[in-house]
Amino acid sequence: MSPLPADGAAEAGVKIAVRKVGKVFPAGTGSVQALADISLEVRDGEFLCLLGPSGCGKTTLLRVMAQLERPSSGVIEMRHDDPSRPLSAVVFQDYSVFPWKTIRDNVIFPLLQTGMRKAEARRVADHWLAQLDLGGFERAYPDTVSGGMKQRVAIARALAVQPELLLMDEPLAALDAQLRLLLQEKLLELWQAHQNTVVFVTHSIDEALLLGDRIAVMSARPGRIATVIDVPFARPRHPDEIRASPDFAALRDEIWHRLRRELQPA
Amino acid sequence: MTPVTRDPGTATTPRADGATWRSITPGPAELDPRGYARRRGLVERGLAILAPVVLIGLWQLLASGGTLESNYFPAPTTIAASWGELIESGVYQESVVASVQRIVIGYLAGSLSAVVLGLLIGSVRLLRVALEPTIAALYTVPKLAILPLLLLIFGLGETSKILLVALTCFFVVLINTIDAVSGVSPRYGDVGRSSGASRWATLRHITLPAALPQTITGMRIASGLAVIVIVGAEFVAADAGLGFLVWNSWNLGVPEHMYVGIVSISVIGVIASMLLRGLEWLLTPWNR
Ligand SMILES: Nc1ncnc2c1ncn2[C@@H]1O[C@H](COP(=O)(O)OP(=O)(O)O)[C@@H](O)[C@H]1O
Ligand SMILES: [Mg+2]
Numbered sequence: 001m002s003p004l005p006a007d008g009a010a011e012a013g014v015k016i017a018v019r020k021v022g023k024v025f026p027a028g029t030g031s032v033q034a035l036a037d038i039s040l041e042v043r044d045g046e047f048l049c050l051l052g053p054s055g056c057g058k059t060t061l062l063r064v065m066a067q068l069e070r071p072s073s074g075v076i077e078m079r080h081d082d083p084s085r086p087l088s089a090v091v092f093q094d095y096s097v098f099p100w101k102t103i104r105d106n107v108i109f110p111l112l113q114t115g116m117r118k119a120e121a122r123r124v125a126d127h128w129l130a131q132l133d134l135g136g137f138e139r140a141y142p143d144t145v146s147g148g149m150k151q152r153v154a155i156a157r158a159l160a161v162q163p164e165l166l167l168m169d170e171p172l173a174a175l176d177a178q179l180r181l182l183l184q185e186k187l188l189e190l191w192q193a194h195q196n197t198v199v200f201v202t203h204s205i206d207e208a209l210l211l212g213d214r215i216a217v218m219s220a221r222p223g224r225i226a227t228v229i230d231v232p233f234a235r236p237r238h239p240d241e242i243r244a245s246p247d248f249a250a251l252r253d254e255i256w257h258r259l260r261r262e263l264q265p266a
Numbered sequence: 267m268t269p270v271t272r273d274p275g276t277a278t279t280p281r282a283d284g285a286t287w288r289s290i291t292p293g294p295a296e297l298d299p300r301g302y303a304r305r306r307g308l309v310e311r312g313l314a315i316l317a318p319v320v321l322i323g324l325w326q327l328l329a330s331g332g333t334l335e336s337n338y339f340p341a342p343t344t345i346a347a348s349w350g351e352l353i354e355s356g357v358y359q360e361s362v363v364a365s366v367q368r369i370v371i372g373y374l375a376g377s378l379s380a381v382v383l384g385l386l387i388g389s390v391r392l393l394r395v396a397l398e399p400t401i402a403a404l405y406t407v408p409k410l411a412i413l414p415l416l417l418l419i420f421g422l423g424e425t426s427k428i429l430l431v432a433l434t435c436f437f438v439v440l441i442n443t444i445d446a447v448s449g450v451s452p453r454y455g456d457v458g459r460s461s462g463a464s465r466w467a468t469l470r471h472i473t474l475p476a477a478l479p480q481t482i483t484g485m486r487i488a489s490g491l492a493v494i495v496i497v498g499a500e501f502v503a504a505d506a507g508l509g510f511l512v513w514n515s516w517n518l519g520v521p522e523h524m525y526v527g528i529v530s531i532s533v534i535g536v537i538a539s540m541l542l543r544g545l546e547w548l549l550t551p552w553n554r
Contacts, residue, residue: 068456086462089461090458096453100476100550109270109461113464142552235517
């Protein structure tokens with residue numbers, strides 16, 4: 001990895017600084033511009049939602065933050081505060097749970113990569129599985145459980161390593177409406193207890209409002225940050241109260257109009 | 267239009283209101299699922315056993331009645347008797363041991379080295395692009411065609427025959443393993459990378475298990491080929507083994523022995539295939 005430029009990287013309270021990041025994928029004879037000139041700061045300890053229509057580059061931006069992809073232009077700087085903890089962990093859009101490992105071993109795998117002993121890793125894994133209501137399924141193989149459970153395994157796997165930065169790509173998108181509500185509450189509860197920095201990709205306005213401190217709204221391809229919205233709800237949040245509040249409806253309308261403008265060709 | 271009853275469990279009945287109602291009710295399979303499954307299993311297994319028994323019985327009738335030329339198609343009882351003689355004289359055991367030994371040693375050497383190399387070549391891109399065309403070309407060479415070359419180099423001893431089996435298995439398993447490794451979904455690799463997994467951990471925990479099912483399929487194909495190829499080699503270049511037994515009984519004009527050899531070779535093939543299915547069951551518990 002190339003050394004980072006020194007300018008302004010140490011700004012107080014900033015966890016990730018995305019500066020003029022562009023990403024171009026080669027596609028056939030031409031190329032696809034997935035991201036254009038993205039600039040964004042993620043604050044230390046905040047829950048930032050990335051909201052945008054599908055295909056606008058949310059996954060791409062998240063993958064660059066996860067160091068799985070390098071930008072075609074610009075730079076991303078991330079502050080790693082505690083070298084004893086991993087900088088980031090990812091919950092992938094398609095779960096990416098290993099079908100050949102039991103649910104417990106799926107969660108243990110990244111723990112062992114941090115150098116943790118097997119017995120300790122097992123204890124930590126079981127703790128997080130219990131947190132996500134997966135107690136009793138430790139020895140099951142992922143393909144024998146439902147999609148919602150697999151997704152919870154993926155979340156437990158990411159949370160278990162206690163990363164400074166949790167990157168989640170539409171982790172609840174594939175779930176049915178009821179399960180989704182329950183897991184939103186669960187995530188809210190877990191985050192309120194642990195407060196790592198979270199970047200959470202979603203295409204649901206409600207979800208972004210419920211979970212986020214701020215919402216970065218992305219425009220259609222090539223992805224840009226159209227606007228960043230502060231979510232005014234106090235924490236700890238209670239999903240039912242928030243959904244019932246008039247502010248919620250107003251903000252939701254505002255964001256929806258914003259998004260609709262992005263989706264309609266000028 | 268007349269309503270059609272598609273299933274024994276459904277029935278249509280005209281009612282007083284002039285409309286036709288279709289009622290869907292449990293059938294025998296639903297009323298007694300366990301008993302139904304058990305009876306069906308018994309019937310199916312019975313048929314599977316009965317069919318070959320009937321065929322052999324028919325063969326016996328035709329052969330002893332003189333309809334079948336006994337020089338070509340000796341009666342099953344004649345074959346069984348000469349099987350007993352071959353066992354008594356020890357020729358049979360010697361043949362089986364000779365063939366099985368060549369198959370097992372050649373198979374293990376060829377397949378295991380291919381799995382290791384395949385994992386390596388499959389996961390190192392530069393190696394793969396460098397070697398894949400060559401491997402594909404060598405794979406297409408019918409291995410029996412190089413037996414004379416092996417005989418020339420290694421002589422008539424065991425080495426040439428074992429090597430032939432090993433080479434045959436090697437390329438099949440190698441191609442399948444490389445293919446399996448390059449087919450591993452990159453999303454699993456992403457999990458490894460974002461977890462900071464080392465190369466070794468990635469190989470051990472991601473590449474190997476993800477590639478295992480197809481690798482074992484390659485190993486099963488190889489086991490069948492190993493049997494075929496050793497028989498071919500023993501026809502021309504051995505003085506023991508089941509292939510030799512078949513070939514030699516043609517020379518000696520003892521067709522019964524030929525059948526003993528042929529049946530035994532098939533049985534070895536079936537056992538090998540069953541062993542590999544067992545291995546697959548053991549090694550890929552998530553697919554059970
Ligand atoms: N590896 C890739 N190769 C080529 N094109 C890609 C690749 N990844 C993403 N893209 C393209 O980039 C655009 C943004 O994709 P993505 O980041 O997945 O969007 P989102 O997650 O917002 O739905 C899409 O048009 C997609 O087809
Ligand atoms: Mg996406």
